[in-house]
Amino acid sequence: MMKIVKLIDDRIGDLEDHISRFHGIGNQWEWPMPVWCYMFQQTLDGKARTWFDKLPSGSIDNWGDL
Numbered sequence: 001m002m003k004i005v006k007l008i009d010d011r012i013g014d015l016e017d018h019i020s021r022f023h024g025i026g027n028q029w030e031w032p033m034p035v036w037c038y039m040f041q042q043t044l045d046g047k048a049r050t051w052f053d054k055l056p057s058g059s060i061d062n063w064g065d066l
Contacts, residue, residue: 018043036063 022043026036037060044052060066 033063037066040066 022040026039031039040063041049041052
């Protein structure tokens with residue numbers, strides 16, 4: 001599987017740019033939706049990762065919820 005590089009770090013923090021680039025990668029590689037959700041969390045660092053890890057279990061069921 002393709003190695004995903006970190007798209008955003010705490011110094012940049014442009015959420016819309018991060019999501020746009022991630023969306024492009026997911027479309028390019030034709031990932032099924034469960035892969036999108038799994039891979040997205042792998043791209044988060046710093047404060048974004050801390051926020052994501054504190055979400056209640058089961059609070060995100062699909063890409064649309066993200």
